[in-house]
Amino acid sequence: MSFVLPKLKNGYKHQGPVVWCVLDGYGLGKDDPNVNPIIAAHPEKINAIVEAAKQKQLYKTIRAHGPAVGLPSESDMGNSEVGHNAMGCGQIYHQGTMLVDESFSSGRMFETENWKKVVGECGKNNKTLHMFGLLSDGNIHSHMNQIFQLIDGAVKSAVKKIRVHVLLDGRDVPPESGLVYINQLEEKLKSVAASGVDGKIASGGGRMYCVMDRYNSDWSIVRRGWNMMVHGQVEAADITADYPGYFKTATEAIEKCRQLHPDKKDQYNLPFVIVGEDGKPIGKMEDGDACVNWNFRGDRALQISRAFEETNATFTYFDRGTIPKVAYAGLLEYDTEIHVPSTYLVPPPEIHNTLSEYTCANGITAYAVAETHKYGHVTFFWNGNKSGYIDEKLELYECIESLPNSETESHPEMKAVEVTDKLVAALQSKKFQFLRVNYANPDMVGHTGNFDSCVRAVKCMDEQVARLAAEVEKLKGLLIITADHGNVEDKDHKGNKTSHTTANVLFAITDYSYNGEYTLIQDGVKPDGEPEGPGLTNIAATVLNLFGFEAPELYRKSLIQFK
Numbered sequence: 001m002s003f004v005l006p007k008l009k010n011g012y013k014h015q016g017p018v019v020w021c022v023l024d025g026y027g028l029g030k031d032d033p034n035v036n037p038i039i040a041a042h043p044e045k046i047n048a049i050v051e052a053a054k055q056k057q058l059y060k061t062i063r064a065h066g067p068a069v070g071l072p073s074e075s076d077m078g079n080s081e082v083g084h085n086a087m088g089c090g091q092i093y094h095q096g097t098m099l100v101d102e103s104f105s106s107g108r109m110f111e112t113e114n115w116k117k118v119v120g121e122c123g124k125n126n127k128t129l130h131m132f133g134l135l136s137d138g139n140i141h142s143h144m145n146q147i148f149q150l151i152d153g154a155v156k157s158a159v160k161k162i163r164v165h166v167l168l169d170g171r172d173v174p175p176e177s178g179l180v181y182i183n184q185l186e187e188k189l190k191s192v193a194a195s196g197v198d199g200k201i202a203s204g205g206g207r208m209y210c211v212m213d214r215y216n217s218d219w220s221i222v223r224r225g226w227n228m229m230v231h232g233q234v235e236a237a238d239i240t241a242d243y244p245g246y247f248k249t250a251t252e253a254i255e256k257c258r259q260l261h262p263d264k265k266d267q268y269n270l271p272f273v274i275v276g277e278d279g280k281p282i283g284k285m286e287d288g289d290a291c292v293n294w295n296f297r298g299d300r301a302l303q304i305s306r307a308f309e310e311t312n313a314t315f316t317y318f319d320r321g322t323i324p325k326v327a328y329a330g331l332l333e334y335d336t337e338i339h340v341p342s343t344y345l346v347p348p349p350e351i352h353n354t355l356s357e358y359t360c361a362n363g364i365t366a367y368a369v370a371e372t373h374k375y376g377h378v379t380f381f382w383n384g385n386k387s388g389y390i391d392e393k394l395e396l397y398e399c400i401e402s403l404p405n406s407e408t409e410s411h412p413e414m415k416a417v418e419v420t421d422k423l424v425a426a427l428q429s430k431k432f433q434f435l436r437v438n439y440a441n442p443d444m445v446g447h448t449g450n451f452d453s454c455v456r457a458v459k460c461m462d463e464q465v466a467r468l469a470a471e472v473e474k475l476k477g478l479l480i481i482t483a484d485h486g487n488v489e490d491k492d493h494k495g496n497k498t499s500h501t502t503a504n505v506l507f508a509i510t511d512y513s514y515n516g517e518y519t520l521i522q523d524g525v526k527p528d529g530e531p532e533g534p535g536l537t538n539i540a541a542t543v544l545n546l547f548g549f550e551a552p553e554l555y556r557k558s559l560i561q562f563k
């Protein structure tokens, strides 16, 4: 397949670098400073950019949630994975959660060799099936309905003992909703007891403290989760006279943690291990057991998958102790390039014809930068869930090391200044025609739910955008400001709003060598054959036009109209 594109017939080509700036989680919300930290922060530079773009008809609001990014319905909020997939590939794919649902409803899941090998064998050999993942219906990393269908499938496959290791959410769902999901899960486990299945919660903890690290940011999170799920151990550092770490029920553990640490909330809940009457853990993993990770999204499922699958020759991140021989499967393949995990139950979306493949094939030099928390977003997700370069000769990806998660609320500026420094240096080097950046702040700070921190994050974004715009202007370049989904624009003053939203996002072009050659399609005009109106997937074709190329047929339409 050739990725070489024809040139635009009118001969247009933007001179100077094109910078695509993603303000992660910066949605368009209410015009009310009491509920919208963006309005409260009053970001002058961003507002001025938007105003100027509107004047020139170089501004649009675009969709970043639901079917526009391959999610089942309008009520599905956007997220970084689907948003960056969409921006980076210019097409709409059925995303992981939809593929999993389709696999359940068709029954295909239970016919696969991998299901038989992992769950079927476990049932046949009378071993324990362990299951773990994010316990919520946020539908970003996982969904309760899918967990329940996995349990039903296991029962049909003659599994007689199930041990569930739960990661409390509070990030994609309300901050202290964990017990709602625990109750639902316990009801479900009770219901299968009628089929002679012994199903129990065996351990748990908050997702941001146990298991779900990403981009190698902090392996101690994975280690804590490994010890609690695999060895039935709570680490000594998490045990105090008040918090023993070992409990009779999950509810008791969570309530205890909340009482002692009201600031921690679900996402940071301390680890706990459930013990029986004899005081021993009820769900340690043993040789011959099976283990299914029910998360469908890859970023925060990769490291724990590596812990289950790799030998000591390559796995050097922590001492795993005696590793039980467990048959491990992910719900999806989490990294389609390095093929982790080796066993999975549903094939992931096969994202092809990515924007990077086109830019590289057409000789466009490219640069990507973000801090650790979002590094994989502008590389791995951007390139269709593949790690690594498309063409090392033409591309450079840089990562700025993030502060620990726990410091996001108190340091909402995070590493934004350093990210801009790198980007400015890349611009000044004049080596790159196409530069992309993700600023983590509006999203990561948005997830803390802290209104004042959110306001500071937005102010910081404004300063960085101002710096960036000044540099792009010097080079007569073009700056695109957009976002991958909403988050920071909808908060309250009690910290009760920590999740993403279904908001639309901004799309603003500032072209410092603009001579009125083009505008964006008018409001109310829908790209041909796309009745739902423009979304994140329409940007890729737009950028290819700016570089002077016709966009490929299979892409969603460009938003540019030439005069």
Ligand SMILES: O=C(O)[C@H](O)COP(=O)(O)O
Residues within 6 Å of the ligand: 025, 078, 079, 080, 081, 140, 141, 171, 172, 300, 443
């Ligand atoms: O993983 C997370 O931090 C949240 O569940 C989703 O946030 P993201 O989609 O912005 O990464």
Ligand SMILES: [Mn+2]
Residues within 6 Å of the ligand: 024, 025, 079, 080, 081, 083, 443, 484, 485
């Ligand atoms: Mn995001």
Ligand SMILES: [Mn+2]
Residues within 6 Å of the ligand: 025, 080, 443, 444, 447, 487, 500
């Ligand atoms: Mn987020």
